[in-house]
Amino acid sequence: GAVVSQHPSRVICKSGTSVKIECRSLDFQATTMFWYRQFPKKSLMLMATSNEGSKATYEQGVEKDKFLINHASLTLSTLTVTSAHPEDSSFYICSARPQGGIETQYFGPGTRLLVL
Amino acid sequence: AQTVTQSQPEMSVQEAETVTLSCTYDTSENNYYLFWYKQPPSRQMILVIRQEAYKQQNATENRFSVNFQKAAKSFSLKISDSQLGDTAMYFCAFIRSSGAGSYQLTFGKGTKLSVIP
Numbered sequence: 685g686a687v688v689s690q691h692p693s694r695v696i697c698k699s700g701t702s703v704k705i706e707c708r709s710l711d712f713q714a715t716t717m718f719w720y721r722q723f724p725k726k727s728l729m730l731m732a733t734s735n736e737g738s739k740a741t742y743e744q745g746v747e748k749d750k751f752l753i754n755h756a757s758l759t760l761s762t763l764t765v766t767s768a769h770p771e772d773s774s775f776y777i778c779s780a781r782p783q784g785g786i787e788t789q790y791f792g793p794g795t796r797l798l799v800l
Numbered sequence: 801a802q803t804v805t806q807s808q809p810e811m812s813v814q815e816a817e818t819v820t821l822s823c824t825y826d827t828s829e830n831n832y833y834l835f836w837y838k839q840p841p842s843r844q845m846i847l848v849i850r851q852e853a854y855k856q857q858n859a860t861e862n863r864f865s866v867n868f869q870k871a872a873k874s875f876s877l878k879i880s881d882s883q884l885g886d887t888a889m890y891f892c893a894f895i896r897s898s899g900a901g902s903y904q905l906t907f908g909k910g911t912k913l914s915v916i917p
Binding site for chain 1: 833835837842843844845846847850891895897903904905907908909910
C-alpha cells in the first residue's frame with residue numbers, strides 16, 4: 685500500500701516550453717501533497733505544499749508563476765514548469781500525505797527534467 | 801525553526817556488519833515525528849523507520865532500529881546485518897505534529913552509505 689506515482693519519469697524539452705508533471709496517490713487519498721526539488725548529491729528542497737481544492741503554499745524564493753501547482757482531486761497534483769530554462773533542469777519529487785492519517789509522507793519516484 | 805543535522809556525509813560498512821548513522825535535530829516543539837528515509841541509486845525515496853516523539857520505546861523495523869534520545873535531541877539509525885541493497889543515501893527527517901508548517905518535512909543533508917562486499 686501507500687504507492688505514489690509520477691509521470692513522466694524523464695523529460696527533455698527545449699528552452700521556453702512548458703512541462704507538466706503529474707503526481708498520483710494510487711491506493712490512498714491525499715489531502716496534502718508536496719513538491720520537492722533535488723540537486724545532484726544534495727538533500728530535498730521543499731518547493732510548495734499543495735492542498736486539495738485550495739491554492740498551493742510556496743516556499744520562500746520559489747516563483748509561483750514559474751511553478752504552477754494544481755491539486756484538483758484527492759489523488760492528483762500537477763506541477764507545471766512554465767517557460768522552462770536550462771537552470772530549471774533538476775530532479776523533481778512529489779510526496780503525498782494520507783488523508784486523516786499519520787504524519788508519514790510517501791514519495792513518488794521522481795521526474796528528471798532536462799531543459800536544452 | 802527546526803533543523804536536522806547529519807554529521808557523517810559518507811560511511812561504509814562491510815556486508816553483514818552493523819553500522820550506525822547519526823542524526824541530531826533542534827526544535828522547541830514537544831510533539832513531533834522523526835523519520836529515516838533511504839534513497840538508493842534509483843532515487844526513489846523509501847521510508848525506513850518512523851518514531852513518534854511521545855513514545856519512549858525505540859522503533860524497530862526488521863534489521864533497522866533507532867536510538868531515540870529526546871533530551872539530547874538525537875535520533876540515530878542502526879542497520880544490522882548490512883546487505884548490498886542497503887547501499888543508498890540516508891536522510892533523517894523531522895516533522896511537526898501541529899501548528900503552522902506542520903506536516904512539512906525538514907531533511908538533513910544526508911549520509912551516503914556504501915556496503916562493501
